[in-house]
Amino acid sequence: xxxxxxxxxxxxxxxxxSFLCTDKDANLILGNCQEYIYPPEMEPKExxxxxxxxxxxxxxxxxxxxxxxxxxxxxxQVI
Amino acid sequence: MAMEMQHNWVDVTDTFRTSCTELKLGELVHDQYFGLFExxxxxxxxxxxxxxxxxxxxxHLVMGFDKSINAGKLKKRNVLMPELIAIIDDTYACLVTWxxxxxxxxxxxxxxxxxxxxxxxxxxxxAFSIAMLKIVDILREIVSRASVFEEEDFQPLTYGFKxxxxxxxxxxxxxxxxxxDDIQKIVKSTRSKQGENRDAQTTAQHSEASALYTRLKFTxxxxxxLAGLNKREDITSTxxxxxxxxxxxxxxxxxxxxxxxxxxxxxxTQDTSSTVTYPTVMGFEPLxxxxxxxxxxxxxTRIRSREETLVYLDKLMSRVEHVCNVVGxxxxxxxxxxxxxxxxxxxxxxxRSVLQMLYxxxxxxxxxxxxxxxxxxxxxxxxxxxxxxxPKSSLANNPLTKEHVxxxxxxxTRPFRALLQITGNNRARQRDKLAHVLDELSNLQDEAxxxxxxxxxxxxxxxxxxxxxxxxxxxxxxxVIQVMIQYLLLGFELELYSPHExxxxxxxxxxxxxxxxxSVLSRADGFCVEYDAFVAEQQKGRNKKAKKxxxxxxxxxxxxxxxxxxxxxxxxxxxxxxxxxxxxxxxPMFEFDSEQVRYEHRFGPFGSVxxxxxxxxxxxxxxxxxxxxxxxxxxxxxxxxxGDSKEPPEFLFTPHKAFPIIRIT
Numbered sequence: 001x002x003x004x005x006x007x008x009x010x011x012x013x014x015x016x017x018s019f020l021c022t023d024k025d026a027n028l029i030l031g032n033c034q035e036y037i038y039p040p041e042m043e044p045k046e047x048x049x050x051x052x053x054x055x056x057x058x059x060x061x062x063x064x065x066x067x068x069x070x071x072x073x074x075x076x077q078v079i
Numbered sequence: 080m081a082m083e084m085q086h087n088w089v090d091v092t093d094t095f096r097t098s099c100t101e102l103k104l105g106e107l108v109h110d111q112y113f114g115l116f117e118x119x120x121x122x123x124x125x126x127x128x129x130x131x132x133x134x135x136x137x138x139h140l141v142m143g144f145d146k147s148i149n150a151g152k153l154k155k156r157n158v159l160m161p162e163l164i165a166i167i168d169d170t171y172a173c174l175v176t177w178x179x180x181x182x183x184x185x186x187x188x189x190x191x192x193x194x195x196x197x198x199x200x201x202x203x204x205x206a207f208s209i210a211m212l213k214i215v216d217i218l219r220e221i222v223s224r225a226s227v228f229e230e231e232d233f234q235p236l237t238y239g240f241k242x243x244x245x246x247x248x249x250x251x252x253x254x255x256x257x258x259x260d261d262i263q264k265i266v267k268s269t270r271s272k273q274g275e276n277r278d279a280q281t282t283a284q285h286s287e288a289s290a291l292y293t294r295l296k297f298t299x300x301x302x303x304x305l306a307g308l309n310k311r312e313d314i315t316s317t318x319x320x321x322x323x324x325x326x327x328x329x330x331x332x333x334x335x336x337x338x339x340x341x342x343x344x345x346x347x348t349q350d351t352s353s354t355v356t357y358p359t360v361m362g363f364e365p366l367x368x369x370x371x372x373x374x375x376x377x378x379x380t381r382i383r384s385r386e387e388t389l390v391y392l393d394k395l396m397s398r399v400e401h402v403c404n405v406v407g408x409x410x411x412x413x414x415x416x417x418x419x420x421x422x423x424x425x426x427x428x429x430x431r432s433v434l435q436m437l438y439x440x441x442x443x444x445x446x447x448x449x450x451x452x453x454x455x456x457x458x459x460x461x462x463x464x465x466x467x468x469x470p471k472s473s474l475a476n477n478p479l480t481k482e483h484v485x486x487x488x489x490x491x492t493r494p495f496r497a498l499l500q501i502t503g504n505n506r507a508r509q510r511d512k513l514a515h516v517l518d519e520l521s522n523l524q525d526e527a528x529x530x531x532x533x534x535x536x537x538x539x540x541x542x543x544x545x546x547x548x549x550x551x552x553x554x555x556x557x558x559v560i561q562v563m564i565q566y567l568l569l570g571f572e573l574e575l576y577s578p579h580e581x582x583x584x585x586x587x588x589x590x591x592x593x594x595x596x597x598s599v600l601s602r603a604d605g606f607c608v609e610y611d612a613f614v615a616e617q618q619k620g621r622n623k624k625a626k627k628x629x630x631x632x633x634x635x636x637x638x639x640x641x642x643x644x645x646x647x648x649x650x651x652x653x654x655x656x657x658x659x660x661x662x663x664x665x666x667p668m669f670e671f672d673s674e675q676v677r678y679e680h681r682f683g684p685f686g687s688v689x690x691x692x693x694x695x696x697x698x699x700x701x702x703x704x705x706x707x708x709x710x711x712x713x714x715x716x717x718x719x720x721x722g723d724s725k726e727p728p729e730f731l732f733t734p735h736k737a738f739p740i741i742r743i744t
């Protein structure tokens with residue numbers, strides 16, 4: 001699901017953090033958030049950018065993944 | 080920081096979205112200890128004001144050193160002279176922008192050559208880049224050691240970049256000199272010879288080579304100068320050499336200014352809407368370090384122009400040359416006055432740091448040679464000639480004396496050291512720090528009074544006609560009062576007071592502070608004169624031909640200056656009181672304001688000081704009533720001159736920052 005205004009933009013990033021808060025419009029707040037340009041499993045290993053506390057507006061969220069191993073690390077893909 | 084964890088990502092997007100729709104508007108699902116208050120500090124993604132990562136995907140692809148080489152956008156060999164001149168000029172522009180308080184990531188490290196100096200094949204670029212890295216390292220060290228900066232002054236963070244530490248100072252200088260000599264050969268060979276006409280290409284080559292030569296020489300001299308200033312040893316003898324180099328640098332800068340157009344100019348890009356990137360020459364990428372910056376809002380750094388840079392560097396050389404003169408100051412008080420005076424002028428974080436480091440390059444050691452305690456003892460002796468420190472006094476030989484005096488001096492080192500450091504901060508920060516040092520000084524004052532009392536008792540047993548009352552006490556008191564005066568005067572400079580507050584500020588200065596200062600200086604004066612008489616008395620017995628040295632009152636000038644300021648403050652205070660009583664001064668509505676609260680806030684830091692005792696608001700009010708009768712003077716002045724005007728008077732703060740000229744409108 002992409003927001004209509006940003007179609008031309010090539011901006012795709014992955015954000016990984018602990019789930020803290022959400023609301024009706026699916027705006028998401030993640031704690032200890034780290035930003036990856038490419039998905040973290042890709043080679044070569046990328047140095048993430050530490051963001052800290054981040055809020056992602058719902059209409060920019062492409063997908064949400066949950067890490068079943070640790071159970072509280074949603075991964076968000078943003079356009 | 081690669082985590083070796085195994086991830087098991089499960090796509091929950093649809094579940095997530097559907098669940099969210101079940102919430103009501105305004106309803107939140109949140110972690111146990113998390114609420115809206117904490118949510119306020121989250122940075123919002125996809126908002127250009129707050130999301131620095133967005134910008135990496137703007138109009139052009141941002142590439143680092145290796146990628147730029149591979150893409151053919153960056154040359155690592157055969158860099159042409161105009162290209163090199165541009166790189167040098169723009170690198171200096173970044174250096175100056177950094178010194179003005181911006182981050183290295185957005186200034187110097189936008190120069191890609193500085194990322195991987197060892198991979199650069201071009202000898203000229205390599206030598207220059209290594210020299211610049213080492214210059215930056217030294218500058219950072221000087222400012223960090225001095226510790227007189229705050230976040231608004233300077234950003235020392237190097238983001239993990241290597242600063243060519245593996246290359247020695249000597250080697251660096253050698254590398255640059257080699258290149259200098261090579262360029263000089265070109266300059267000589269392309270010089271216009273008698274009878275020969277040079278073609279356009281040779282003439283151009285000559286100018287470019289000359290420009291390059293001056294720049295490389297400047298870089299080498301700058302490096303040598305800064306290395307000389309960063310020593311942790313006594314440099315009082317080598318400071319003359321430093322000043323010589325600085326003058327040479329200034330001359331080279333003049334020459335560089337004339338050739339500033341010879342460098343390649345940046346080509347303006349089509350994307351004029353972007354406020355983040357700006358046109359650059361080969362070698363620079365403004366966004367290359369965006370990901371290193373903290374996740375706060377993206378800061379746009381405007382790099383100085385090439386001309387502005389050279390002008391700034393010239394002024395910087397002058398400032399540093401001036402601070403080198405501190406080695407000629409006599410005693411601690413002389414140095415303190417020098418530092419205060421320099422702080423009053425246009426300074427910069429680097430020159431202030433150099434000044435601090437020149438005087439105290441190593442902790443607690445003045446000029447790295449004399450412990451500060453010894454300097455302070457000497458200062459106290461010169462100030463008031465206390466019998467405990469004077470050679471002819473019996474008190475000085477008493478071991479008990481030494482014990483007490485030493486303990487006192489040791490306690491004095493911290494606040495007095497702080498007085499020096501305060502002068503190194505920017506003007507706004509100084510005011511806060513002055514308030515803090517007052518606390519320490521007032522404790523020291525109590526200590527001083529105790530020591531004085533003890534020594535006095537000792538003294539009168541052996542020399543009943545002499546006294547030791549308030550010797551050290553006066554010395555500390557003198558500094559306490561000077562700090563208080565500075566605190567109030569800084570308030571004017573920083574434009575903290577409203578005109579309706581001026582009257583009690585000036586009143587405090589006139590009635591309390593300058594009055595006390597004059598009496599303390601007079602007392603110090605008296606002690607010194609008394610000591611001289613005592614010495615003369617002793618010498619009379621031994622040598623009948625002793626010349627009577629009539630010592631002039633040492634503080635005559637200082638006392639006169641203080642009296643002048645006192646009269647100035649007094650006059651202003653009475654004038655302002657007059658305006659108030661005539662209804663010419665705008666005052667805030669007292670329904671929502673309390674003058675007492677404001678008064679107590681303005682003089683809050685003085686509460687910790689015992690001498691002079693803080694003056695309560697009621698006393699100030701009482702004196703204001705006294706001024707009522709005095710304002711007849713002001714009325715006479717105004718009677719024949721716009722007496723009917725209800726316009727508020729104008730306060731002109733030129734030529735002096737704190738005592739304005741009043742213009743009646």
